[in-house]
Amino acid sequence: MGIVRILVPKADRYIVSFLCSSNRQEPETVRAFTSFLKERITPYCRFFIASGPSVQGMDQAAFSYKSAMSLLSESFYHDYNSILTQTPPAGSLQPAEDPFADFTAALAAQRELEALKAAGNFYNALKNSPPLPEAQVRDRYFRYLNKLDEISLANHISLWKREGIESESIWEDVISCATLGELHDFLCHRIRHYFQSLIFNQSEHPVVFQIKEYIRQNFAVPTLSVLDISQYANRSSSYICTLFKNETGQTINQHLTDYRIKMSKQFLSDPRYRITDISAKVGYSDGNYYSKAFRKIVGLSPSEYREKIL
Structure with missing residues (x-):
């Protein structure tokens, strides 16, 4: 197809790949190439692939690169090993609903399935609504985890270590999650841990x-x-x-x-x-x-x- 590929490592985190050809390539060619990359890289690491628009002339290469980097900045809302394109995500134009009151009530009533359901509704609302800034989403998940911690301590259960060189904090756990899916999985894991501890700790005075x-x-x-x-x-x-x-x-x-x-x-x-x-x-x-x-x-x-x- 007369395509030349130029690879450029950048900042130990990115590999930039330029596809150059004397003939304008169809979008299917680019999609096939990104799918090929995904298939080859998947066994070795977690990643995101962002594809910038096709441009004419090397003087426009920087525009395509910046477009791809802009897509990568939104990778928080995607699962690992995703291919990010310019296609706008489908979803509601309404802001995400926040079932925090339902979540709190379920924890207080010690109803695990209802607590997990409220957390799932929160996650789905964020996924299917106009994307909020990443920092706002982290703040909201911190609010959920903080409430879980508050109620767990009231029931004589400590979900976070708070001392020593192996200390943990809620906020450190929140910022350690790289994607929305990872953040949601962490919340659900801590919810299940809390309810399991409720069963095991019933005998402690x-x-x-x-x-x-x-x-x-x-x-x-x-x-x-x-x-x-x-x-x-x-x-x-x-x-x-x-x-x-x-x-x-x-x-x-x-x-x-x-x-x-x-x-x-x-x-x-x-x-x-x-x-x-x-x-x-x-x-x-x-x-x-x-x-x-x-x-x-x-x-x-x-x-x-x-x-x-x-």
Whole structure:
């Protein structure tokens, strides 16, 4: 067909391909080429292919390239491995409806299918309406996830880690999703996780959950005491000590020590942290006391443990 292909890598993320011919090619030729590329690349990675308009003369090549890049900027609304073209998407001209109230009511009533249905309606409304700016869509999904987190904590379930070097945050999860479909799948996954946790956590006493959550949030405070925890739980010290021991088989101080050592093991796996700094980060003002507590539980000193895992 007399077609010459010029490949240009760009910014480690893009490969620009110009098809040049002395004869004007039919649109079917370009579609066949993009389909061929898709078929060849699919086994190796996730991608988007954007096709700019056919132009006449190399002086117009920049226009075709910019058109293709503009399409790539809208890839958020498409699934991975899609071919993006200038064809306008079919859909309603009405703005997307937001069933947030239905979603909240379903979570509050502990109705999993209704919560997933509301999330699905939200996703479909976004897909079939005039596209919103990507930042607005992320903000809306953050609102849904934040409500899920709020209700899960009210039911003594923590869906996000909130401490240590492996900490998670809702917003970090939102921005880590590259497409609308990925964002929706993540929301549905967390909804299912919440309802599964509801079943598994029914046996845990709510005051025990309060105590564990308070320790997770305050384990780095050196002066953290049973009295502090009892005041937070609005119960007497003797009551929470007896309850926690009966429910978990551990004293509160044993659980606190175990948790501090668990967190210090995470920090020790990162060579950027000095051991003297780690002891303070997990609530020990005395480095020697920290080393003794660590050896008692782990069987190694903090330095020996670090040497072993690194």
